[in-house]
Amino acid sequence: MAGTTDQIKGKAKQAAGDLTGDEELRQEGKADELTGKVKEAAEDVKDAVSGALDSVKDKLKK
Secondary structure, X not given: OHHHHHHHHHHHHHHHHHHHOOHHHHHHHHHHHHHHXXXXXXXXXXXXXXXXXXXXXXXXXX
């Protein structure tokens, strides 16, 4: 969820920067959007590892 929030915030900053001609704000928005994408990717990896560990635990119990 935090990753999505950062991406939305980043897109809004980029749009505001484009409208006002504020390059610094636009770049800040790009950084926020990228941060959000990284957070989402990390969460996906965490979920995959957790699922794999649960699968191994289930096999060991049998």
